Amino acid sequence: MKKLLLASAASLAAGSAFAGGHAEEIKLGVILGFTGPIESLTPSMADGAELAMKEVTDSGLLLGGAKVVPVRGDSTCIDAAAATAVAERQITSDGVKGIVGADCSGVTGAILSNVAVPNGMVMISPSATSPALSSDADEGLFFRTAPSDARQGVVMAEVLLEQGISSVAVTYTNNDYGKGLADSFAAAYESMGGTITINTAHEDGKADYSAEVGALASAGGDRLVVAGYVDQGGAGIIRASLDSGAFDTFHFPDGMIGQALQDNFGDEIEGSSGQHPGTDSDGAAKFVEMVGGAFDASSPFTPESYDAAALILLAMAAAGSSDPADYKSKVEMVAHRVSQSFRVNWPKPFKSWRMAATSITSAQQRSSW
Amino acid sequence: MDVLNGLVALANFVLVPAIAYGSQLALGALGVTLVYGILRFSNFAHGDSMAFGTLVAILFTYLFQSMGISLGPLPTALLAIPFGIAGAAILILGTDRLVYRFYRAQRVKPVILVIVSIGVMFVYEGLIRFIIGTGEQRFSDGERFIISAREFKQMTGLREGLALKTTQGLTVVTAIVVVALLFWFLNRTRTGKSMRAFSDNEDLALLSGINPERVVTVTWLIVAALATVAGVLYGLDKSFKPFVYFQLLLPIFAAAIVGGLGNPLGAIAGGFVVAFSEVGITYAWKKVAVYLLPEPLEPSGLVQLLSTDYKFAVSFVILLIVLLFRPTGLFKGKAV
Numbered sequence: 001m002k003k004l005l006l007a008s009a010a011s012l013a014a015g016s017a018f019a020g021g022h023a024e025e026i027k028l029g030v031i032l033g034f035t036g037p038i039e040s041l042t043p044s045m046a047d048g049a050e051l052a053m054k055e056v057t058d059s060g061l062l063l064g065g066a067k068v069v070p071v072r073g074d075s076t077c078i079d080a081a082a083a084t085a086v087a088e089r090q091i092t093s094d095g096v097k098g099i100v101g102a103d104c105s106g107v108t109g110a111i112l113s114n115v116a117v118p119n120g121m122v123m124i125s126p127s128a129t130s131p132a133l134s135s136d137a138d139e140g141l142f143f144r145t146a147p148s149d150a151r152q153g154v155v156m157a158e159v160l161l162e163q164g165i166s167s168v169a170v171t172y173t174n175n176d177y178g179k180g181l182a183d184s185f186a187a188a189y190e191s192m193g194g195t196i197t198i199n200t201a202h203e204d205g206k207a208d209y210s211a212e213v214g215a216l217a218s219a220g221g222d223r224l225v226v227a228g229y230v231d232q233g234g235a236g237i238i239r240a241s242l243d244s245g246a247f248d249t250f251h252f253p254d255g256m257i258g259q260a261l262q263d264n265f266g267d268e269i270e271g272s273s274g275q276h277p278g279t280d281s282d283g284a285a286k287f288v289e290m291v292g293g294a295f296d297a298s299s300p301f302t303p304e305s306y307d308a309a310a311l312i313l314l315a316m317a318a319a320g321s322s323d324p325a326d327y328k329s330k331v332e333m334v335a336h337r338v339s340q341s342f343r344v345n346w347p348k349p350f351k352s353w354r355m356a357a358t359s360i361t362s363a364q365q366r367s368s369w
Numbered sequence: 370m371d372v373l374n375g376l377v378a379l380a381n382f383v384l385v386p387a388i389a390y391g392s393q394l395a396l397g398a399l400g401v402t403l404v405y406g407i408l409r410f411s412n413f414a415h416g417d418s419m420a421f422g423t424l425v426a427i428l429f430t431y432l433f434q435s436m437g438i439s440l441g442p443l444p445t446a447l448l449a450i451p452f453g454i455a456g457a458a459i460l461i462l463g464t465d466r467l468v469y470r471f472y473r474a475q476r477v478k479p480v481i482l483v484i485v486s487i488g489v490m491f492v493y494e495g496l497i498r499f500i501i502g503t504g505e506q507r508f509s510d511g512e513r514f515i516i517s518a519r520e521f522k523q524m525t526g527l528r529e530g531l532a533l534k535t536t537q538g539l540t541v542v543t544a545i546v547v548v549a550l551l552f553w554f555l556n557r558t559r560t561g562k563s564m565r566a567f568s569d570n571e572d573l574a575l576l577s578g579i580n581p582e583r584v585v586t587v588t589w590l591i592v593a594a595l596a597t598v599a600g601v602l603y604g605l606d607k608s609f610k611p612f613v614y615f616q617l618l619l620p621i622f623a624a625a626i627v628g629g630l631g632n633p634l635g636a637i638a639g640g641f642v643v644a645f646s647e648v649g650i651t652y653a654w655k656k657v658a659v660y661l662l663p664e665p666l667e668p669s670g671l672v673q674l675l676s677t678d679y680k681f682a683v684s685f686v687i688l689l690i691v692l693l694f695r696p697t698g699l700f701k702g703k704a705v
């Protein structure tokens with residue numbers, strides 16, 4: 001992923017008929033949570049998406065030299081009403097031709113069913129990972145460039161069983177991300193022969209998790225799977241588990257992996273494991289190089305945001321039209337073509353677990369996940 | 370052996386955390402109950418008074434840490450508590466001069482003062498976030514454990530560990546000292562007696578020459594001290610976060626009302642009732658039951674009455690039950 005080079009944009013654009021004729025101005029919505037729980041991630045995500053738009057505009061190759069203009073909107077990450085209002089305004093009053101977004105799974109689902117589907121608008125989310133989105137009725141309008149957590153759940157089950165761990169307790173942060181990941185993991189792990197002793201939620205932002213850990217400890221298990229956030233309740237759960245001697249080793253999915261884990265716990269969590277979807281493909285390095293120092297290209301979901309915007313624009317080029325009704329059917333084709341020219345896989349540095357998926361194929365295989 | 374293991378698991382996951390939490394709630398509830406008994410209103414700003422006192426103590430803790438002052442194995446924050454109390458006292462007495470005194474002079478109904486205290490609460494909340502932000506602060510240092518789970522297992526050879534954190538031990542010891550001081554003050558000193566007289570019958574107390582402003586000032590000073598100590602202990606044991614202190618208001622009020630508003634002994638009992646109910650009802654008893662029960666009776670489920678998500682609901686339910694069946698509380702306080 002993260003390497004849709006202009007070369008491919010150019011070749012695709014050249015390969016398709018130029019239906020546009022004269023240059024137009026194409027507006028793309030960028031709906032991300034500029035305020036709220038992930039406000040620290042969204043600025044570079046938006047920069048990533050806008051970089052793709054700028055490149056296409058500068059190349060002058062899209063639909064006879066169309067100018068692509070971003071329109072930012074605030075999804076708030078958690079307030080579905082605010083997010084749908086923003087999307088509604090972008091479509092009806094700004095006249096956007098496609099939406100990069102939204103970011104968090106909950107608001108993405110809300111925009112999709114309330115605004116995008118009724119208006120026939122294409123949405124590509126760079127960061128919504130809840131498996132539930134795959135089963136939403138999207139009429140072929142919704143895609144994403146981050147892999148669904150259904151995939152991560154399966155990989156996590158494989159990783160644990162590979163280490164010979166057949167009984168775990170699971171705790172997840174009480175939102176779409178945590179619940180989706182915990183459910184997909186539980187289903188995969190149990191079907192592979194593992195035992196889940198308890199699968200329970202924890203709330204973020206509490207001071208004390210000893211009651212939660214008491215229940216987890218009582219259920220038992222060889223390891224504790226913490227599907228939470230590293231600077232939120234997840235850290236509290238680990239701290240309380242270590243203090244009370246309930247669990248010594250843990251397993252961490254993507255939300256828990258960060259420098260804070262090392263800083264807070266160091267060798268206290270020796271023997272724990274984890275996995276994190278990512279890539280070490282040439283494209284990622286190329287993306288960092290392209291960005292230079294303009295913004296943080298390695299920030300989570302920033303390359304995925306670039307991909308999301310680029311996919312929309314490439315699909316427009318392939319269809320020879322900026323009308324969502326025309327180009328929506330081209331998104332998968334473009335994603336497939338690009339992923340073939342850039343062989344990508346997902347080995348991740350945290351340990352050496354491999355996630356055999358790519359963001360590009362995730363758009364393509366969206367419905368099967 | 371199984372019985373011992375069962376008892377240790379029970380102590381580790383229920384008794385120790387509940388006793389520490391109960392002591393923290395009891396100190397908070399004492400503050401609420403004093404304000405109710407003497408000033409005659411429910412002080413909704415109490416949670417944020419706790420947060421403010423703790424905030425000042427945290428800032429001084431950071432200062433001491435940067436100067437290299439420490440208490441060895443004990444947390445530096447203990448040294449900062451007097452400064453925290455002073456900070457909270459200045460804020461609360463200032464509020465009394467500016468706000469409460471105006472309403473007291475007009476002899477308004479208690480419900481007006483309750484609403485006023487909600488306004489004060491919002492102002493405090495803004496002030497706290499303005500100074501220290503909304504994030505989490507961890508300020509405990511020194512030795513983390515009196516005895517850690519791993520050491521306990523090695524020492525005794527049992528399968529279950531018992532962890533006793535320094536902060537948990539400190540909480541209980543400090544709570545006992547503070548409560549003893551408070552009761553000595555209320556029962557043995559002249560000022561304490563005049564406070565109780567004022568609480569029992571305001572008019573009679575005034576007629577016998579008690580200076581009401583002095584009683585009010587002393588009450589607020591004690592409340593500031595109790596709030597700061599409770600807040601610092603809670604923050605040391607868990608962590609400091611402004612929103613969490615606001616949320617503590619519910620279990621604290623539940624504790625004060627369960628024990629009987631205006632009755633200091635009741636506040637302490639109420640604190641422990643609420644803490645033990647919260648921990649006991651949301652704990653999964655499977656582990657303890659497996660150790661203690663004979664094999665045929667061992668449960669296969671978790672034996673958890675309520676999921677931990679509903680921890681706060683427990684305080685609400687206790688509050689409802691007490692208000693329905695015994696509105697004066699366990700220790701005959703004033704009816705709400």
